[in-house]
Amino acid sequence: MNFRRKIFYTFRLRTISKFTIILILACFMLISIYVTNQNKNHHNEIDVEEPSTELYNFGINIVVLKNVRIDPSKVVGAIGGEDPLKVPNQPESYELLNFEYGFIKTGVKPNIKKEQLHSYETNVIKFLESLEVLDSVDWKTKHYYKEKIVLLVTRVEYANLYHTMTDLYNTFITIKLLNLTINNIHIIIVDGHPLGNLDELWYKLFKNSITRIGSYRYTTDNNNNNNNNNNNNVIPLLPINNEDHLLYINKLVIVPYGYASPLYVDKDIIINNTNNNNNNNNNNMYIEEFKQFLLSSYNLHDTYNICNNNNNGNNNNGNNNDNNSNNNDNNSNNNDNNSNNNGNNNDNNSNNNDNNSNNNDNNSNNNGNNNDNNSNNNDNNSNNNGNNNNGNNNNNNGNNNNSNNNNNIINNNNNYKSIQIIIISRNNYYSHPRNIKGIINRKINNELQLLNKLKQLGFYNSFIIDLINLSINEQFKLIINTNILIGMHGAGLTYTLLLPNTSSLIELFPYYCCQGNKHFIKFTELRHINYNAYYGLSYNDNKQLDTSYIPINEFELLFIRTFHKWKENIEKEKNRKKC
Incomplete structure (x- = not known):
């Protein structure tokens, strides 16, 4: 009996000793890890x-x-x-x-x-x-x-x-x-x-x-x-x-x-x-x-949902509220939605209204924009500053001959029609003491034509946005729900850093400036998102007004190429996530 009890206590003592040693070693290990981490934490x-x-x-x-x-x-x-x-x-x-x-x-x-x-x-x-x-x-x-x-x-x-x-x-x-x-x-x-x-x-x-x-x-x-x-x-x-x-x-x-x-x-x-x-x-x-x-x-989160039925996961209601400062864009959007199915003949009156609203809201862009809208609404009877005869004639032919193709693009992509497309507008504003006149360079003088082309292609959730009219919170909300961002080379394209991971950027360059700049190419590479660029020609620029005309036919081809690449990336991501 004493022998058994002795064996029992000996076994118990050994077990406790082993457990104590293991516990001590574990403590030393934890202390060592802690000290190592503290040495790594410079603060x-x-x-x-x-x-x-x-x-x-x-x-x-x-x-x-x-x-x-x-x-x-x-x-x-x-x-x-x-x-x-x-x-x-x-x-x-x-x-x-x-x-x-x-x-x-x-x-x-x-x-x-x-x-x-x-x-x-x-x-x-x-x-x-x-x-x-x-x-x-x-x-x-x-x-x-x-x-x-x-x-x-x-x-x-x-x-x-x-x-x-x-x-x-x-x-x-x-x-x-x-x-x-x-x-x-x-x-x-x-x-x-x-x-x-x-x-x-x-x-x-x-x-x-x-x-x-x-x-x-x-x-x-x-x-x-x-x-x-x-x-x-x-x-x-x-x-x-x-x-x-x-x-x-x-x-x-x-x-x-x-x-x-x-x-x-x-x-x-x-x-x-x-x-x-x-x-x-x-x-x-x-x-x-x-x-x-x-x-x-700003208490915001990247709400992009790749598996959403509309494939964009945007909070459209919130974005439309944020865009109220751009009345000309919203009016243009509403008129274009109602008139698109009836053809271009019904667009003249609605676009004339857009010209009036644009005349009131965007005084800095009066030169060029109103003329561009009139030429667009009247099927380009005149040729915008006399510089773009070939571009406009080609655009007219393209619009007449390719309307069925454009309709097919949209009809085959109904799930993607609600993607959000933003054109950044560059308007004058006072930013610092060395620019008391508030002059901003590199404007698009036919941005409403670009917007109307997007609407004609069926992308009704497209807007022209002047970021200076939005708070930073509103700018962030807008960008994180944007699928394709379009703009002239300028600081606003910095928001490439906040775009959803499957988004695309279209950067526009005037002939007279910045065509070798790669600021935002670098951003798209860091973000692994799609990038396309338009490089302007000298006869499309007005250096005196610091504005550029973007030929509609070239813009359409560039946008369609960007859209298809965006769609391809969406499909790849959906397959990867098994949506």
């Missing part, structure tokens, strides 16, 4: 007290400085945040700030060599050149701001959607690569630009945790107080030392500006994140994550 180095300067090369160079002081009095240039109408003709050089030696102060000599940086990372180089190394400083006697990690963001072309998107992407990718979160960062905008239409994006995406460097100059520089009493856009949020008027920051990150962005047209940069084993993210440079970041900030 945990915020606990290090000693000042230091680190360069992280992820394809783009990100500089991280610890325990530094920023001296706002060393900034030269505009305060920023003014009403742009109150600073007309303000030089851009005054808004692109200069930083004197001592703008950034640290206790250690940086170990970053200029050769390690790319020549185009100009803003990073400028900040490092302003860095002053203090000889003897007791860093532990000062209170450094630790609540959030501070990012220095430089904007150049702040009023341009394309360049704003490259700046936003660089800020996003910096946060991503350093394993930070939106909630634990604060952005200091280090430029002197006045208010702009796109400022909302910065405050919305980064939850209003943003200040301008000018706000700290405004606080400490008595010479500027009288000039900025009414400027409520320069309110400091970070604590500033009352004795020396410096910002004491525990961790400061210098974000490369947009010209050094992997998104920028001439930068062949691949993101190299050694902390992330997801090769898909590395291949597409987190483009899809960036898209979702933009949408989620």
